[in-house]
Amino acid sequence: MTESGAEPTIFERIAAREIPADIVAETDRIVAFHDIAPKAPVHVVVTPKQGRYRDVVELANGDPALLAELVAVARDVAADLSDGDFRLVFNPGGGAGQTVFHVRAHVLAGGLEEGSLAG
Numbered sequence: 447m448t449e450s451g452a453e454p455t456i457f458e459r460i461a462a463r464e465i466p467a468d469i470v471a472e473t474d475r476i477v478a479f480h481d482i483a484p485k486a487p488v489h490v491v492v493t494p495k496q497g498r499y500r501d502v503v504e505l506a507n508g509d510p511a512l513l514a515e516l517v518a519v520a521r522d523v524a525a526d527l528s529d530g531d532f533r534l535v536f537n538p539g540g541g542a543g544q545t546v547f548h549v550r551a552h553v554l555a556g557g558l559e560e561g562s563l564a565g
């Protein structure tokens with residue numbers, strides 16, 4: 447159980463080492479691990495260790511410092527595992543594919559195609 451009394455999310459269980467994952471970086475409040483089904487040469491999931499915020503909008507409103515820490519970890523992961531260029535993708539809302547309501551970001555790096563998202 448978490449401090450809220452809810453069942454822990456899959457990402458809380460990864461942070462607690464209850465579910466195996468290839469963890470590449472962590473801070474006191476953030477954990478980053480290789481995605482089990484990578485969509486890019488480098489695909490790392492970066493997430494708060496606690497599932498208090500269900501999506502990036504809640505996180506930005508509730509704890510902007512934690513969102514900034516998450517972005518800093520994403521930057522460091524992209525620099526460590528690739529050339530430092532990266533995409534940072536959030537998928538808030540079920541319509542965008544979210545099924546576990548625990549905010550996480552996807553770092554996509556390495557061999558990114560140029561396109562209209564550049565910049």
Ligand code: AMP
Pocket residue numbers: 456460465466467468479480481482483491537543544545546550
């Ligand atoms: P999404 O729900 O689209 O934000 O993505 C969650 C991501 O977590 C998916 O891309 C999954 O492949 C990934 N994932 C789920 N379980 C694990 C795991 N045990 N280790 C690594 N990645 C995982």
